[in-house]
Amino acid sequence: MYFLFTIIKQTTRNFLLTWSSQIFTLLTVGLSVLIFSFFYLVYTNVIDGAQQLGDDLRLTVYLDEQPGKELQEEYRYKIKKFDRVDKIVFVSSKVAYDRFAEQLGDDKDILNDMPQDFLPPAIEVYPIKTLDTLVRIKQFSDYLQTLPGVLKVQYGREWVERFYSFIQLLRIIVILSGSLLILTTTFTVAHTIRLTILGRKKELELLRLLGASSTYIRLPFFLEGALQGLLGSASGIGALYLLYNWMKLRLAGTTMVNLFSFSFFEPPIILAIIILSTVLCASGSFSSTRKFLHI
Amino acid sequence: MQQRIKKPKVMIDLIKVSKMYPPKVEALADISITVNKGEILFLTGMSGAGKTSLLRLLCRREKPTKGFVEVAGEDLSKLSSRKIQKMRQNIGIAHQDFKLLPNRTVAQNIAISMEVSYKTPVHIRRRTKKLLSQLGLSNKINTLAGELSRGEQQRVTIARAVANEPELILADEPTGNLDSETTGLVMDLFNECNQKGATIVIATHDESIYKNTSHRIIELSQGYMVKSDDAVWPILSGIDPSQEEHPESIGH
Ligand SMILES: Nc1ncnc2c1ncn2[C@@H]1O[C@H](COP(=O)(O)OP(=O)(O)OP(=O)(O)O)[C@@H](O)[C@H]1O
Ligand SMILES: [Mg+2]
Numbered sequence: 001m002y003f004l005f006t007i008i009k010q011t012t013r014n015f016l017l018t019w020s021s022q023i024f025t026l027l028t029v030g031l032s033v034l035i036f037s038f039f040y041l042v043y044t045n046v047i048d049g050a051q052q053l054g055d056d057l058r059l060t061v062y063l064d065e066q067p068g069k070e071l072q073e074e075y076r077y078k079i080k081k082f083d084r085v086d087k088i089v090f091v092s093s094k095v096a097y098d099r100f101a102e103q104l105g106d107d108k109d110i111l112n113d114m115p116q117d118f119l120p121p122a123i124e125v126y127p128i129k130t131l132d133t134l135v136r137i138k139q140f141s142d143y144l145q146t147l148p149g150v151l152k153v154q155y156g157r158e159w160v161e162r163f164y165s166f167i168q169l170l171r172i173i174v175i176l177s178g179s180l181l182i183l184t185t186t187f188t189v190a191h192t193i194r195l196t197i198l199g200r201k202k203e204l205e206l207l208r209l210l211g212a213s214s215t216y217i218r219l220p221f222f223l224e225g226a227l228q229g230l231l232g233s234a235s236g237i238g239a240l241y242l243l244y245n246w247m248k249l250r251l252a253g254t255t256m257v258n259l260f261s262f263s264f265f266e267p268p269i270i271l272a273i274i275i276l277s278t279v280l281c282a283s284g285s286f287s288s289t290r291k292f293l294h295i
Numbered sequence: 296m297q298q299r300i301k302k303p304k305v306m307i308d309l310i311k312v313s314k315m316y317p318p319k320v321e322a323l324a325d326i327s328i329t330v331n332k333g334e335i336l337f338l339t340g341m342s343g344a345g346k347t348s349l350l351r352l353l354c355r356r357e358k359p360t361k362g363f364v365e366v367a368g369e370d371l372s373k374l375s376s377r378k379i380q381k382m383r384q385n386i387g388i389a390h391q392d393f394k395l396l397p398n399r400t401v402a403q404n405i406a407i408s409m410e411v412s413y414k415t416p417v418h419i420r421r422r423t424k425k426l427l428s429q430l431g432l433s434n435k436i437n438t439l440a441g442e443l444s445r446g447e448q449q450r451v452t453i454a455r456a457v458a459n460e461p462e463l464i465l466a467d468e469p470t471g472n473l474d475s476e477t478t479g480l481v482m483d484l485f486n487e488c489n490q491k492g493a494t495i496v497i498a499t500h501d502e503s504i505y506k507n508t509s510h511r512i513i514e515l516s517q518g519y520m521v522k523s524d525d526a527v528w529p530i531l532s533g534i535d536p537s538q539e540e541h542p543e544s545i546g547h
Contacts, residue, residue: 002413009410203407206394209356211383212411214376 010220011227018196022228025192029232032181033277034239037265039177041240043170045262050163057137057160061123061144062151066092075147079125082143083136086126093117120151185232185277186284189225193288196221204293218289225285226278233277237270305368306332306463306494307353312362314348314518322348324518326362330496332462335489337505338498340515346498347391349515350465353496354386355379366463384412387456391467391498393448397441401432401451404440408459426454430480445472453481457488464488464495470504478504 015022067075067090076088091099096119101108127140137160141153197204207217244264265273307330314323323345330336338346351357352364355371364371366382374382387408395404402423409419427433430450435443440451449472456464466485470478482504489495499505505512514522 002415005416006410006413202394203396206396206407207411209354209383209388209394210408210411211380211386213380216411 007219011223014196014224017199021192021195025188025228026232028188029185030236032184033233033236036177036181037240039174043174059125060154062120063149064151066121084128086128089124091122093119093121185280189281189284190288193221193285194292197292221285221289226282229278229281233274304331306330308365310363312359315360321518332494335495335510337512344515345518350467385462387461387464389452389456389466389469393452395440400437402436405455405458408455464493466497470501
């Protein structure tokens with residue numbers, strides 16, 4: 001049995017026979033993977049970034065008067081009832097005053113005439129840093145507003161909402177480019193396989209007369225599709241990696257990099273993208289042989 | 296020899312076979328032929344007599360309109376496509392129109408018939424070289440098939456037909472483009488295959504190859520069998536005369 005050798009030989013022949021459209025297919029698959037994985041990379045990093053930027057994610061609840069120990073416990077209990085939180089800090093008027101003075105620095109003289117309790121006491125609520133909390137922050141704020149003795153709830157509302165819709169947009173782009181990836185790869189692969197089949201029509205007829213098994217005839221086409229997926233997606237990811245490194249070099253030292261610690265895909269994700277594209281292309285070629293190869 | 300006799304002796308059994316092509320071409324009519332294992336049969340007749348049609352039925356390229364076609368004891372109309380594939384790997388066909396792949400080399404064209412049954416590359420190379428030297432084509436091994444003369448192409452077709460050492464060889468007009476000396480090479484090759492046990496059916500107009508033969512000759516005319524020269528063949532003895540004459544060549 002020299003099964004594998006013969007099949008591989010046949011597959012190589014197919015590649016050489018229609019090499020120009022093979023290259024075109026590789027480019028298409030590679031580019032689709034590049035586009036998809038680019039947006040996906042941005043998406044995952046933005047989500048990671050959201051968690052790092054979570055410090056901004058703070059709700060300040062202003063109270064009408066300084067709560068005593070018992071009341072503090074009650075606030076704590078009620079806040080935790082709504083959602084899990086990272087921490088809750090009570091800020092008295094005095095502390096608020098000191099902080100403000102510190103912020104003013106050299107200009108703190110202007111505070112000299114003010115009473116030390118002119119700022120209201122507050123509770124600072126730090127929600128746990130996940131995207132989920134980001135989505136529900138408005139609800140959280142509305143809930144806090146209903147607690148007794150609350151004057152006002154503040155958070156970086158505009159920033160949070162913009163960020164949220166940005167993530168939604170990214171999500172849509174990732175889904176779209178994913179669909180594009182699926183469509184282009186399956187269609188172009190199916191098309192190239194069809195060309196190969198047509199180009200080898202005479203030979204396939206002869207093979208049938210010689211008693212070639214359907215495995216012998218079909219498997220090379222299937223392998224051809226899978227190989228296109230493998231090589232195409234690997235080069236797509238490779239290109240993205242180069243692009244990533246280039247960007248990193250260009251942006252080194254600028255605030256962009258410090259703001260986001262931009263990182264590349266973990267190996268399992270790279271593997272998943274490559275395997276998925278390979279499976280897609282193989283199924284594209286499979287459907288093509290089903291349609292155009294009548295044995 | 297003892298074992299050979301126990302195996303089913305009949306290679307081809309055609310029972311009242313007719314073939315009509317649409318709309319109303321009667322290519323074969325009421326043909327009944329039995330060919331034993333190890334036999335060489337000549338199929339003669341004018342152009343259009345139905346020789347190629349008969350060979351096509353034997354490898355299931357066509358189905359008979361009426362009657363039964365049995366090869367190696369199997370009714371071809373009942374075989375699954377898997378079994379047909381297996382059977383075809385055991386039938387070597389030299390097509391009248393060659394069916395070579397013009398942009399492959401001679402060696403590649405011959406290799407195909409062995410590749411489909413996954414022979415090793417070493418075996419394929421050795422076998423190809425041997426056949427080409429037997430047919431006087433050694434110097435053409437790497438020439439593209441499309442660049443060969445008709446006679447050379449014909450010999451490549453024959454080499455491809457016998458390469459996989461099939462049990463049944465169907466040769467359609469194998470010497471049509473060959474001079475008498477080259478014809479001799481081809482017939483020697485067929486005889487060698489026959490001595491190793493192959494059954495051979497040769498469709499031909501070429502009187503020179505069956506004129507002085509001891510093998511059976513069947514003549515077709517407009518689809519009908521007109522002459523069957525059965526007497527020469529000792530059917531009932533169950534002994535292959537060609538093997539009887541050259542017992543030392545077995546297992547060669
Ligand atoms: N596919 C086909 N469709 C219709 N008619 C066909 C077909 N193949 C063969 N025929 C007809 O069947 C008859 C027998 O043809 P066949 O090819 O078997 O003859 P042949 O004996 O091989 O002739 P030759 O010696 O010229 O090769 C002819 O009349 C031919 O026109
Ligand atoms: Mg013919």
